[in-house]
Amino acid sequence: xxxxxxxxxxxxxxxxxxxPSQELMERMxxxxxxxxxxxFMLDTAGLHPTSEGKRVTWSGGKLSVTDGPFTEAKEVVGxxxxxxxxxxxxxxxxxxxxxxxxxxHWTVTSEVREIVVG
Numbered sequence: 051x052x053x054x055x056x057x058x059x060x061x062x063x064x065x066x067x068x069x070p071s072q073e074l075m076e077r078m079x080x081x082x083x084x085x086x087x088x089x090f091m092l093d094t095a096g097l098h099p100t101s102e103g104k105r106v107t108w109s110g111g112k113l114s115v116t117d118g119p120f121t122e123a124k125e126v127v128g129x130x131x132x133x134x135x136x137x138x139x140x141x142x143x144x145x146x147x148x149x150x151x152x153x154x155h156w157t158v159t160s161e162v163r164e165i166v167v168g
Contacts, residue, residue: 060128077151094131
């Protein structure tokens with residue numbers, strides 16, 4: 051069965067400073083539990099803010115390391131999921147359910163891409 055990477059993108063400057071509400075975390079926990087029991091969810095996690103990250107770049111035959119935050123990026127990957135689905139349509143349906151549990155003040159995008167095997 052194909053595997054997919056879902057990159058959850060958020061705008062850090064628009065996300066609530068206190069993070070997700072307790073209610074959102076409870077809804078998310080229930081949905082992730084359901085997805086895991088259905089054999090769909092293989093791994094998932096949120097990510098620390100870009101201010102705690104580093105970007106490593108190879109360009110012109112040289113490596114560089116840049117400390118976050120990355121001011122040129124409005125939208126950042128805030129979390130990820132590795133999922134297993136029969137096809138892209140099923141992966142999208144589960145992803146929609148994940149996005150719909152968020153309160154209206156959140157702007158969350160999830161980019162879903164099939165993982166290349168072999």
